[in-house]
Amino acid sequence: MTDPDSQDTNVEKGGDEGIKLHVLGLFVGFVTGLPQLIFPIFAAFFGTRGSDNPLISIAAVSAILLFSLFFRWLSWMRFRYHIGEHDIRIESGIVSRNARSIPFERIQDVSIEQKPLARLFALGEVKFETGGGDGDDAKLSFVSVEEANRLRELVKAHKSGQVSVSHVESAVPDTDAPPIFAMDGKRVFIFGLYSFSLVIFAVLGGLAQQFDFLLPFEIWDFRHWIGMAEERGVTVENLNGIGWTAQIILAVGALGALIFVGFATGIIRTMLREYGFRLERTAKGFRRRRGLLTLTDAVMPAHRVQAAVVQTGPIRKRRGWHSLKFVSLAQDSKDEANFVAAPFATLAEIWPIAHAALIQEPDAAVRFRPGIAKWWLIRFVALVPLVIVAIWATMFFAGAPFQQAGLILFAPIVFGFFWWLEWRCYGDFVDGKQIYVREGWWRQSLSIAPQVKVQTVEIYQGPIARRQGLASVNFGISGGSLEMIALPLETARAIRDAVMEQVAGVDYALVAGEARHGTIA
Amino acid sequence: MTDDSSPDLIALNPAYVTTTRIASALGYLPFLIGAGALEVAQLLPPGSFFVPVFLLYLFMAFVVPKRRYSHWGYDMGSDRLRIVRGYMFYRDTVVPFGRIQHIDVEQGPIDRRYDLATLTVHTAGNHNSTVTLPGLFHADALAMREAIRAAIRADTI
Numbered sequence: 001m002t003d004p005d006s007q008d009t010n011v012e013k014g015g016d017e018g019i020k021l022h023v024l025g026l027f028v029g030f031v032t033g034l035p036q037l038i039f040p041i042f043a044a045f046f047g048t049r050g051s052d053n054p055l056i057s058i059a060a061v062s063a064i065l066l067f068s069l070f071f072r073w074l075s076w077m078r079f080r081y082h083i084g085e086h087d088i089r090i091e092s093g094i095v096s097r098n099a100r101s102i103p104f105e106r107i108q109d110v111s112i113e114q115k116p117l118a119r120l121f122a123l124g125e126v127k128f129e130t131g132g133g134d135g136d137d138a139k140l141s142f143v144s145v146e147e148a149n150r151l152r153e154l155v156k157a158h159k160s161g162q163v164s165v166s167h168v169e170s171a172v173p174d175t176d177a178p179p180i181f182a183m184d185g186k187r188v189f190i191f192g193l194y195s196f197s198l199v200i201f202a203v204l205g206g207l208a209q210q211f212d213f214l215l216p217f218e219i220w221d222f223r224h225w226i227g228m229a230e231e232r233g234v235t236v237e238n239l240n241g242i243g244w245t246a247q248i249i250l251a252v253g254a255l256g257a258l259i260f261v262g263f264a265t266g267i268i269r270t271m272l273r274e275y276g277f278r279l280e281r282t283a284k285g286f287r288r289r290r291g292l293l294t295l296t297d298a299v300m301p302a303h304r305v306q307a308a309v310v311q312t313g314p315i316r317k318r319r320g321w322h323s324l325k326f327v328s329l330a331q332d333s334k335d336e337a338n339f340v341a342a343p344f345a346t347l348a349e350i351w352p353i354a355h356a357a358l359i360q361e362p363d364a365a366v367r368f369r370p371g372i373a374k375w376w377l378i379r380f381v382a383l384v385p386l387v388i389v390a391i392w393a394t395m396f397f398a399g400a401p402f403q404q405a406g407l408i409l410f411a412p413i414v415f416g417f418f419w420w421l422e423w424r425c426y427g428d429f430v431d432g433k434q435i436y437v438r439e440g441w442w443r444q445s446l447s448i449a450p451q452v453k454v455q456t457v458e459i460y461q462g463p464i465a466r467r468q469g470l471a472s473v474n475f476g477i478s479g480g481s482l483e484m485i486a487l488p489l490e491t492a493r494a495i496r497d498a499v500m501e502q503v504a505g506v507d508y509a510l511v512a513g514e515a516r517h518g519t520i521a
Numbered sequence: 522m523t524d525d526s527s528p529d530l531i532a533l534n535p536a537y538v539t540t541t542r543i544a545s546a547l548g549y550l551p552f553l554i555g556a557g558a559l560e561v562a563q564l565l566p567p568g569s570f571f572v573p574v575f576l577l578y579l580f581m582a583f584v585v586p587k588r589r590y591s592h593w594g595y596d597m598g599s600d601r602l603r604i605v606r607g608y609m610f611y612r613d614t615v616v617p618f619g620r621i622q623h624i625d626v627e628q629g630p631i632d633r634r635y636d637l638a639t640l641t642v643h644t645a646g647n648h649n650s651t652v653t654l655p656g657l658f659h660a661d662a663l664a665m666r667e668a669i670r671a672a673i674r675a676d677t678i
């Protein structure tokens with residue numbers, strides 16, 4: 001922090017010494033990193049609480065803050081990135097130095113993330129996805145938004161072969177092409193309604209368990225709660241005395257509150273994530289922007305798309321709502337491996353997006369091949385001895401009469417019902433160009449992969465399937481896999497051979513060229 | 522079920538049986554030693570533990586490698602590599618040459634004595650991204666690697 005001005009001149013020069021991160025990012029990083037300091041601060045606070053002078057506590061806490069700031073400053077000082085002719089190089093580390101080189105060809109994706117505080121200072125966090133396991137390390141936090149856009153354009157230009165290392169600010173970034181898919185506020189709200197979630201209770205429960213030592217009472221002790229109610233003039237007898245109707249009304253009220261919280265959580269979470277969702281088809285690929293407070297801006301090159309997954313659920317399906325994701329080597333976010341191209345859309349909206357990635361929907365006339373039922377039926381063989389043992393154990397050890405223990409007999413019916421659902425929802429199909437697999441009764445998904453994107457094919461038979469003469473076919477795809485199950489071995493071989501003919505007969509250099517042409521068209 | 526696929530497959534080098542026998546005999550030795558120690562300590566009736574362990578050891582180290590060997594097979598096509606393995610857990614994998622990213626030929630200390638090597642091909646797929654083929658003559662493995670490389674080069678030019 002000694003002389004930021006002289007550092008700034010370095011930034012402008014950006015020569016062989018490399019470029020530094022934005023100095024304001026230091027402050028943003030410090031503030032967003034504060035939650036990590038909460039335990040040391042607590043420790044310092046409680047550790048010095050016994051002393052008479054309150055100034056000691058304050059001094060201890062500020063020492064921790066200063067210490068953290070100092071180390072952030074040190075690592076900022078020692079951090080450089082450099083745009084080379086063929087790669088981006090990042091040098092970091094306070095004591096042990098780490099030099100990382102990311103070749104432009106290996107960069108799958110450049111994403112820019114703007115958290116609320118960073119947005120305030122017009123800063124952004126740039127991430128280079130490489131498809132490797134630790135792609136997260138290639139991260140620049142933070143640089144100015146213009147610099148972030150410049151970097152992304154630079155990577156794009158390098159990858160398409162038009163190498164031009166120019167430090168001139170290009171005004172390209174925000175030429176808004178008409179989106180191929182966008183969600184207005186109403187759509188996001190409806191999506192929120194379908195995202196009913198009671199996760200807040202789990203979070204609150206977890207917090208209460210973590211921090212119950214801070215609370216002045218035992219949170220899990222229900223007698224305490226009864227006592228608290230009695231202090232306010234409500235007793236258990238009181239409640240019992242108010243009659244059935246009132247009790248039912250109370251129960252309904254409690255349930256209603258629960259449902260309300262569930263919907264509210266869903267709507268708020270969805271609003272935060274999906275607000276202003278906008279997917280554009282740019283020259284290079286798909287550009288997606290979304291977010292209310294944290295704005296994310298991600299680009300997925302179209303020729304990197306390996307497969308498409310269309311998902312829906314039993315309830316949202318009635319209204320025709322589906323989601324579309326693209327499978328690729330790049331990771332979309334921490335909890336989502338695939339690139340979300342349309343989180344909540346009708347099929348009529350989804351297929352044009354898939355077409356833009358050169359993926360076709362299954363023909364309406366096509367009938368999917370159902371799985372062979374004995375693949376699922378065989379599970380009963382394993383279940384029956386379990387049920388017999390369970391009935392015997394309840395009768396013998398718990399002394400229950402057969403009328404009660406016999407209820408366990410319903411278990412196979414329940415399981416059978418779900419297996420039947422699973423069997424009914426499964427279907428697969430292979431045509432001249434693509435592979436289709438449909439599965440799941442709760443999370444219903446349809447995966448579509450172009451056959452030329454298949455990396456390996458494996459026919460697998462476990463010990464049980466071998467006896468049944470059944471097999472599964474596993475297609476390895478970069479970024480995912482596709483499995484066809486419950487096939488007769490002969491069919492599996494035929495499918496494998498047909499797909500292999502497609503794959504082996506292709507000139508791969510041509511495929512890449514084709515995909516690139518497709519992106520421009 | 523698997524009979525019809527066998528004829529067109531090439532078997533591994535018979536020396537692979539010997540190398541896997543040596544490897545598993547060494548690998549399972551700690552169990553045998555453990556059982557021997559228990560026997561010496563005389564905590565259990567004599568032989569009640571050691572004998573079954575010893576029989577299992579012989580089975581795992583001498584019978585299993587032979588069986589495993591007989592279920593391995595591969596086929597080098599002009600544009601693809603096919604590898605079949607396993608009986609209980611049967612796997613039949615095909616990798617098109619055009620999809621192979623890089624190729625390894627490995628040779629462990631036991632392999633070297635018998636002039637064997639393991640060929641490993643890597644693809645970009647998530648499932649089966651590495652496919653290995655053990656028990657090849659070292660020279661054969663190198664020749665296969667060159668053949669695959671040539672096929673890839675012809676593809677990309």
